[in-house]
Amino acid sequence: MSGFITNWTEFCCQPLSVRNTRAVMLSVIGIVGIIGTVCNIITISTFLYLYFFPQRIRKQFGQEFAMIKDPVFFLILHLSFCDLLYCIIGLPSYWSVYYYGYYPYSEAMCKYSAFFRNTLAYADFNTLSLISAYFAWRRGRGRPRNGRYGRWPVLGIILWIWIFSFCLTSIPLFEVCGKIGYDAVHGKCHIIECEKCSEDSSFLFPPGGVILAIGVGLPFITVLVSYGLVYRTLSLETTDAETWSQRRSVMILTSCYFIFLLPIGIIEWLPGSVTSRAFISVVVYCWYWFVYVVNFFIYIIFWRRIRKGIALMVKDVLGIAGWKMKTKSDSAVHSVPWWIELRRAEH
8 A cells, every 4th residue: 555645634643653752753853953053053154254254354353264265165064054954944844743743734735845855955965975075085186286276166066966956856756766745654744665666566675765875875985985085095194183183073974974874774775564664763863863963063163263263253243242252362461450551551
């Protein structure tokens, strides 16, 4: 029997095993959604501040951020943009299902909300993989003679990411392989697992598994190969503090991608005879959603110059609002006794 619901008002409730996880799912979605939204807004705001106000930063704080001239800057900005969109568009579509215990809106909205949510996820996965690929390519090529990298190739890469993601999610949308709708087995708007990609009885691959093998498998291989090459290059260099920091980042990124993303590709290949498949899917997706929070800490918190950029942006905004945020350098200046400052003013 197909898992695609035709009588929308009567057969759209979640399985009992999924409804029993309601409190946990709502808590996880709420935590990830709030933290992910705030963190990615801070990231995007910082990047835009550094990019559009370099002269003000130089004048106010005497700081320069050469990384805004590096095309990988745009890829990381795009990654944060994808994360933000998933938090404010993708997660609410899950939240409504787990809150009501069924999908309360129209069948068309269920179909297209899943379509756009999956498109954002694939764009995010491919952006993450291409950051690693670009990093590996740059390490092998070396720094250009003029000290700058081209911007337009990266913008072309971003355009390709969206074209590829839309094409991939259009496969089940137009029912070329499977279809998108309310999955009665798992109780959510998703790719229907009961619909096969082929009428051939020997073709037993589920559509979700086939599409995720492309949308998740290829980026995963790209990350492993790219960071493997970078790690090998770094291992041949002198081990100093900076090299160790880069090496640690490589291990964190690779581990993060493996731990959070690979399980969602595996569960799509579980046979339909597994009675607890819906519950397993719930647990895996709870774990997977945290990748939209972890990215912020990996790419931003562990990047010293971005930490500095965030601090300068906050300080500048507070200064405009009439507040002053003291830094270590400010504290050193204002720690001079008042009578010394008076003597300086007299002279």
